[in-house]
Amino acid sequence: MTIQQRTTLTQFLIEERRRFPSASGDFNALILDVALACKAIAKAVAFGELGGMYGNHAADEGDSINVQGETQKKLDVLSNQLFIRMNEWAGNLAGMASEEMDDPYQIPKQFPRGKYLLVFDPLDGSSNIDVNVSVGSIFSVLRSSTDKEEVTEKDFLQAGSQQVAAGYALYGPTTMLILSVGNGVNGFTLDPTLGEFMLTHPQLKVPAQTQEFAINASNSRFWEAPVKRYVDECLAGKTGPRGKDFNMRWIASMVAEAHRILMRGGVFMYPRDTKDPSKPGRLRLLYEANPIGFIMEQAGGRASTGRVPMLNVQPTSLHQRIGLVFGSKEEVERIEKYHTEPAAPIEDDNPLFAKRSLFRD
Numbered sequence: 546m547t548i549q550q551r552t553t554l555t556q557f558l559i560e561e562r563r564r565f566p567s568a569s570g571d572f573n574a575l576i577l578d579v580a581l582a583c584k585a586i587a588k589a590v591a592f593g594e595l596g597g598m599y600g601n602h603a604a605d606e607g608d609s610i611n612v613q614g615e616t617q618k619k620l621d622v623l624s625n626q627l628f629i630r631m632n633e634w635a636g637n638l639a640g641m642a643s644e645e646m647d648d649p650y651q652i653p654k655q656f657p658r659g660k661y662l663l664v665f666d667p668l669d670g671s672s673n674i675d676v677n678v679s680v681g682s683i684f685s686v687l688r689s690s691t692d693k694e695e696v697t698e699k700d701f702l703q704a705g706s707q708q709v710a711a712g713y714a715l716y717g718p719t720t721m722l723i724l725s726v727g728n729g730v731n732g733f734t735l736d737p738t739l740g741e742f743m744l745t746h747p748q749l750k751v752p753a754q755t756q757e758f759a760i761n762a763s764n765s766r767f768w769e770a771p772v773k774r775y776v777d778e779c780l781a782g783k784t785g786p787r788g789k790d791f792n793m794r795w796i797a798s799m800v801a802e803a804h805r806i807l808m809r810g811g812v813f814m815y816p817r818d819t820k821d822p823s824k825p826g827r828l829r830l831l832y833e834a835n836p837i838g839f840i841m842e843q844a845g846g847r848a849s850t851g852r853v854p855m856l857n858v859q860p861t862s863l864h865q866r867i868g869l870v871f872g873s874k875e876e877v878e879r880i881e882k883y884h885t886e887p888a889a890p891i892e893d894d895n896p897l898f899a900k901r902s903l904f905r906d
Contacts, residue, residue: 552741554722554733555582561726571659575637575686576710579634579663580722580742582631583714584669586624587735590716598891599675617631618674622681624667632707637690638663640696642863644832649696649863658694658792659711662687662701664832670715676779678718681800685836686710698863705856713800713836723749723807725843730807751846753811755873759794759802760814760893767818771883772849775814795815799828803837812876816851817868824842826850826868834869847877852884 552560558573587785600619632638633650636657641650644666652658665684673680683795686709691700693773712724722742732746755800756775765773779791779838794811802813817826828834838848838855841891848855855869 549782554724557731557733557744558726561728564728564887571637572661572709574635575659575661575663576724576726576796577634578632578635578637579628579665579684579712580714582628583720584632584720584740584742585591587621587681587714587716587720589620589627590674591624593674593677595881601816610685617645618668618671618699620674620680621668621671628663628665628667628682628684632663635659637661638849639691640700641665642701642831643667644829644864649694649698649701649776654694656843660689662689664694664701664836666829666832669800669833670796673796673798674856678796678798679715679801680798681713681715681804681838683800683833684711685714685832685839701831701863702860704859705830705838708835708839708856711836713803713840715800715804716793717804721745722802723840727843730844732807749807750845751807751841751842751844751873753812753874755876756789756805757792757794757805757809757811758814758876759796759806759811760816761795761797762793766822767820768816769818769851769884771880772816772818774881774883775880795893799833799837803840806872810873812870812872814851814870814880815868816870824866826866828867828869830858830865830867831845832835834867838871839868841871845874846872847874849877849881851880 555577558576560876562573563566593599606875627642629641634650634656637659638652638661639658640652640902641663663684663686665682667682668680669683670680683764687703687707688698710726712722714720722733724731730749730751731744732741733746736743759774761861778785778787782790805811815827841848841854850858851870869878
């Protein structure tokens with residue numbers, strides 16, 4: 546029997562470190578601690594109801610609401626705790642920030658402080674937990690620029706282009722870790738027999754063109770004109786201005802959407818809309834849009850607000866929301882172009898997005 550030799554995540558990081566002879570090894574240790582947190586979350590997700598992990602957090606005492614105004618699931622809280630527990634002790638971090646915490650997390654005084662900041666969404670797509678649809682974790686690594694004992698919100702307000710590394714874990718039929726350390730994007734699959742992430746998808750690339758798009762069509766009445774124009778053109782198919790048929794996808798788990806696009810191309814849109822004028826977008830800039838944007842750009846794709854490159858946006862608050870479009874480069878550039886020019890009238894018989902209603906008399 547031939548034994549296939551695969552590179553482990555540890556071996557991969559060692560090889561990357563050799564490009565920087567003066568590196569201390571703290572960065573490698575940090576990534577491995579993040580990977581350990583993802584392994585622990587994957588196990589909890591896999592047990593599901595058998596492990597008592599379904600349902601809302603603190604359901605007996607009234608649901609727990611996070612800083613986003615969202616009801617926390619049991620797995621949201623556990624995943625956040627696992628990220629903290631696995632990463633606070635090693636001396637690699639100056640602080641952490643999470644979707645589930647109002648303020649930055651301070652490294653306890655009994656542990657040494659490091660030179661990096663970790664920003665994460667511990668469990669993206671948690672609304673899918675109870676129906677057994679893929680969820681994931683998203684993370685971003687930044688450099689800390691402060692020597693103070695405690696970090697502040699301001700320390701985390703760095704543009705996406707300043708990320709040292711970014712990645713996500715996908716808890717699906719297999720558990721995968723997608724990672725970029727600024728030198729392309731690589732995919733690792735968790736080998737359950739060894740408990741190791743193995744390199745299975747080296748140097749991933751997003752195809753420049755696509756025939757798939759992902760958007761929540763229930764928000765169509767709130768879309769801005771450029772987004773409506775793009776979707777209408779896709780739905781018009783071969784007889785429309787695009788001259789080809791498109792398929793529409795929507796999983797309601799951005800990690801799963803990003804993974805599909807990374808594997809076979811596509812474009813994801815959660816654009817700014819008029820549904821809630823007080824929110825300039827739905828997704829969070831620091832721990833959702835920036836890390837996914839970094840991965841897409843490193844894989845040859847593009848990430849944008851719809852108007853400007855995502856990684857150039859200067860954050861103004863820890864939980865800042867923003868519109869996000871990412872995926873195949875040519876499609877994202879087309880959407881950006883539509884935001885800079887007058888909307889062209891679309892004439893088609895599509896009943897879902899045309900001016901006349903599906904429920905017309």
